[in-house]
Amino acid sequence: xxxxxxxxxxxxxxxxxxxxxxxxxxxVPEGTICGLIGPNGAGKSTMFNLVTxxxxxxxxxxxxxxxxxxxWSPQQAGRSGVARAFQIARPFPGLTVRQNVRIGALFxxxxxxxxxxATDTALALLGIEDLADRPAEGLTVGHLRRLExxxxxxxxxxxxxxxxxxxxxxxxxxxxxxxxxxRIRDGGVTIWLVEHDMRAxxxxxxxxxxxxxxxxxxxxxxxxxxxxxxxxxxxxxxEEQEAHGA
Amino acid sequence: xxxxxxxxxxxxxxxxxxxxxxxxxxxRVLSLFCFWGALSLAWNILGGFAGYWSFGHTVFVGVxxxxxxxxxxxxxxxxxxxxxPLLVLVGGLVSAAFAGIIAWPLLRLRGIYFAIAMLGVAQxxxxxxxxxxxxxxxxxxxxxxxxxxxxxxxxxxxYIFVGLLALTIGAAAWVRGARFGxxxxxxxxxxxTARMLAVPTEGYKIAALVLSAFLTGLLGATYGFSLxxxxxxxxxxxxxxxxxxxxxxxxxxGTIAGPLLGAAVMVVLTQVVLGEMLNLHLxxxxxxxxxxxxxxxxxxLGLWRRKPRAQREPGP
Ligand SMILES: Nc1ncnc2c1ncn2[C@@H]1O[C@H](COP(=O)(O)OP(=O)(O)OP(=O)(O)O)[C@@H](O)[C@H]1O
Ligand SMILES: [Mg+2]
Numbered sequence: 001x002x003x004x005x006x007x008x009x010x011x012x013x014x015x016x017x018x019x020x021x022x023x024x025x026x027x028v029p030e031g032t033i034c035g036l037i038g039p040n041g042a043g044k045s046t047m048f049n050l051v052t053x054x055x056x057x058x059x060x061x062x063x064x065x066x067x068x069x070x071x072w073s074p075q076q077a078g079r080s081g082v083a084r085a086f087q088i089a090r091p092f093p094g095l096t097v098r099q100n101v102r103i104g105a106l107f108x109x110x111x112x113x114x115x116x117x118a119t120d121t122a123l124a125l126l127g128i129e130d131l132a133d134r135p136a137e138g139l140t141v142g143h144l145r146r147l148e149x150x151x152x153x154x155x156x157x158x159x160x161x162x163x164x165x166x167x168x169x170x171x172x173x174x175x176x177x178x179x180x181x182x183r184i185r186d187g188g189v190t191i192w193l194v195e196h197d198m199r200a201x202x203x204x205x206x207x208x209x210x211x212x213x214x215x216x217x218x219x220x221x222x223x224x225x226x227x228x229x230x231x232x233x234x235x236x237x238x239e240e241q242e243a244h245g246a
Numbered sequence: 247x248x249x250x251x252x253x254x255x256x257x258x259x260x261x262x263x264x265x266x267x268x269x270x271x272x273x274r275v276l277s278l279f280c281f282w283g284a285l286s287l288a289w290n291i292l293g294g295f296a297g298y299w300s301f302g303h304t305v306f307v308g309v310x311x312x313x314x315x316x317x318x319x320x321x322x323x324x325x326x327x328x329x330x331p332l333l334v335l336v337g338g339l340v341s342a343a344f345a346g347i348i349a350w351p352l353l354r355l356r357g358i359y360f361a362i363a364m365l366g367v368a369q370x371x372x373x374x375x376x377x378x379x380x381x382x383x384x385x386x387x388x389x390x391x392x393x394x395x396x397x398x399x400x401x402x403x404x405y406i407f408v409g410l411l412a413l414t415i416g417a418a419a420w421v422r423g424a425r426f427g428x429x430x431x432x433x434x435x436x437x438x439t440a441r442m443l444a445v446p447t448e449g450y451k452i453a454a455l456v457l458s459a460f461l462t463g464l465l466g467a468t469y470g471f472s473l474x475x476x477x478x479x480x481x482x483x484x485x486x487x488x489x490x491x492x493x494x495x496x497x498x499x500g501t502i503a504g505p506l507l508g509a510a511v512m513v514v515l516t517q518v519v520l521g522e523m524l525n526l527h528l529x530x531x532x533x534x535x536x537x538x539x540x541x542x543x544x545x546x547l548g549l550w551r552r553k554p555r556a557q558r559e560p561g562p
Pocket of ligand 1: 043
């Protein structure tokens with residue numbers, strides 16, 4: 001048995017009155033793609049904020065590769081091999097696509113000699129090498145998302161936290177992103193994925209954690225989760241309501 | 247890349263050769279260009295690369311000039327001319343140390359708050375230099391005449407200013423190409439994302455301010471020697487702080503050639519074109535800045551080089 005990349009125990013985050021995460025447990029095994037799903041405001045991005053050190057947890061423990069890392073800084077997380085693609089893609093607007101990705105590589109875990117190689121590999125894997133010299137400002141949503149993932153990947157992370165990488169993508173772009181994530185996993189990077197696109201989640205994930213209003217309500221394989229009545233009620237149900245309401 | 251280095255060296259060599267060919271007034275104008283250009287480029291390391299605009303960079307000119315002044319008055323009784331290189335270096339180092347002390351609280355502020363805090367630091371430090379009798383800022387401080395007998399004063403200081411300009415260009419170019427510089431750009435573009443990418447944002451911001459202050463301090467100390475007699479009003483000058491920003495904006499902020507180009511334009515405009523009409527300087531500066539902001543927000547360089555650069559407010 002290999003050691004889990006990430007272990008979450010009793011993780012809790014309170015924002016004044018609001019409990020955004022309530023004693024959540026989860027384990028991300030090495031070499032897998034795990035999912036984190038739940039309705040809007042369930043606490044998914046908050047989970048990533050805690051794991052990456054952007055926010056300190058109120059309670060609970062986070063272990064990365066067996067080491068307790070609760071309350072670490074974003075820099076410590078980054079240096080240790082946790083990369084993140086933000087929900088709202090945040091490339092450096094004034095720099096080119098290549099400069100963006102290269103900064104990921106420069107401060108990541110590849111040695112100084114590997115910076116250009118890591119940059120080229122990440123650009124190619126996301127299929128944006130043709131855009132390398134274009135300014136990040138003014139890219140389409142699809143390209144921005146790919147740039148966001150490429151920059152995270154260039155750091156040669158151990159764990160990639162991808163917050164809705166398919167949001168705003170058309171079906172063809174979604175397929176490309178799914179294929180890219182699979183190739184990233186095959187390259188040895190463990191992935192934890194937040195995604196509303198059910199096709200992406202069900203097709204990609206080995207295990208899924210479902211949260212609703214900060215609480216874990218189900219956990220298991222995609223099949224198990226999809227068949228769970230609590231999930232259907234809390235998550236798929238609300239999706240349907242949204243769909244009908246719209 | 248190598249052609250760029252070669253072009254820069256030729257440019258500096260031509261500048262340095264000027265005293266042999268042109269009359270004293272023109273040499274002084276060229277020295278002024280070196281001084282302003284280097285100041286603006288030093289400011290640009292923090293303001294242009296890291297996006298932390300300082301509105302009070304003249305504080306480092308002032309500290310850089312006052313430190314040799316005080317040392318000379320207290321230790322050498324007005325003498326010590328032969329120690330000028332060392333005194334200039336100490337001026338730079340004390341400026342850098344001062345920057346290191348204020349960096350920790352100040353660089354926690356972002357954007358316009360940092361800019362205003364620097365303005366406050368410059369104001370307070372200037373007032374103190376004038377108020378504390380021991381320093382002698384109220385009355386002024388003399389700096390010894392270090393010009394060798396074989397050289398004309400304007401030639402002597404011109405060589406030093408060209409040297410300092412070369413040093414500043416070298417420092418800025420090194421920063422720009424290094425991992426450090428890429429980290430500063432990341433901070434300018436989005437500091438939170440930079441943290442996530444493991445850029446040591448705190449350390450880099452402090453290092454950028456300290457390096458910028460060191461270079462500015464060297465320039466300030468040399469400027470003090472060239473004046474021969476300094477007061478608070480002659481070195482803690484708000485127009486210096488302003489000009490550093492204006493030159494960078496005019497030429498192209500965040501670049502290396504930009505601040506130099508901006509300084510060149512302003513020197514020609516104020517010293518040559520409007521040389522006789524002193525009261526028009528401020529008006530011309532203002533008009534030029536307004537025109538540039540409206541017509542070419544990326545500076546002169548941006549006019550012919552369509553390089554990607556976001557139009558950004560000062561700081562995030
Ligand atoms: N920094 C913060 N301060 C206060 N409240 C916050 C903060 N961040 C998140 N919240 C609140 O915590 C709850 C969970 O937010 P979070 O962004 O984690 O949800 P999410 O599951 O990512 O939702 P979405 O699917 O819309 O992205 C929300 O009610 C949100 O308003
Ligand atoms: Mg979210």
